[in-house]
């Protein structure tokens with residue numbers, strides 16, 4: 001990594017680190033407070049937020065991503081805002097409308113399913129409530145690898161039918177469930193292993209269930225992020241900046257994958273989210289099946305917020321569609337590191353802009369001294385692996 005711009009020394013890096021703890025409004029991924037280490041570099045801010053249980057060799061990729069953003073800045077943008085999906089944690093159906101309010105204008109909704117201790121009926125209720133609250137939205141579900149092949153084959157069929165049924169019930173006189181209408185957009189990481197995903201895709205095809213399978217953990221936690229697609233385990237890919245080692249690596253992986261990719265996040269602060277937005281903004285568009293998001297000319301030509309001049313927009317670039325990105329989880333925090341409004345969802349989109357944390361918030365959200373020490377030690381160890 002010697003040719004890549006970065007800190008002069010580990011001490012130089014550690015001097016630039018701010019460790020924050022962001023309290024959450026809603027439990028997500030089993031946590032109610034998210035700690036991340038933010039790094040101020042010459043090109044901007046980077047975020048190192050590898051989940052605490054990740055070993056150093058895996059966490060080192062996340063550090064590489066933080067250093068890339070802080071010392072190189074974002075890659076050139078092709079568009080000035082990116083479409084974002086609403087994210088519904090594995091909450092009771094009654095909580096869904098309140099959570100959706102935090103995602104104004106989002107026309108795609110990702111629903112967490114297969115939560116330990118819950119049943120398929122809970123997932124169906126959550127999905128049905130999404131469609132009652134926002135009729136016509138596109139729905140994708142994320143099982144985080146929790147289902148066996150049998151469970152997934154059954155659950156995907158049932159959830160797909162639930163979406164089609166909600167769709168049919170909206171159209172006056174539509175009659176029976178419209179099998180050709182839009183069902184689930186995709187199921188994200190239904191099973192844990194690549195072999196299971198391959199089997200599931202074969203099973204879905206044999207059963208006539210036309211729902212795409214998207215790989216998440218099989219890409220972000222794999223030694224070879226291309227394997228799952230090459231093996232026939234997924235139709236689509238979910239890609240995250242930090243686990244892949246930065247926005248430029250994400251773009252290279254996405255190009256090699258050759259399938260539709262959804263850029264998603266890792267319960268990031270606004271700094272981490274801005275890296276995801278930068279990657280999504282630099283992603284060449286591909287045609288989307290069904291009712292995908294279409295960019296207006298405006299999206300391409302006119303940066304809308306913040307220091308957009310820092311990003312070179314290219315009006316001649318492909319202005320077509322990308323899948324809605326999983327970058328909207330900022331609303332899960334009571335407070336973030338940037339001023340309110342600095343990176344806010346407008347009409348279902350996030351603006352492409354550089355974010356600079358507010359010093360008062362960095363101070364107010366500062367993690368406890370022992371936690372800061374824990375993160376600094378971890379950065380030291382991970383840096384030694386780069």
Ligand SMILES: O=C(O)CCC(=O)C1=CC=C[C@@H](O)[C@@H]1C(=O)O
Nearest residue numbers: 029087110264265266267326329
């Ligand atoms: O993709 C989204 O809509 C939001 C991000 C998201 O779902 C995730 C963020 C962090 C950890 C993961 O468990 C989870 C995911 O599995 O995609």
Ligand SMILES: [Mg+2]
Nearest residue numbers: 142188189216
């Ligand atoms: Mg996922």
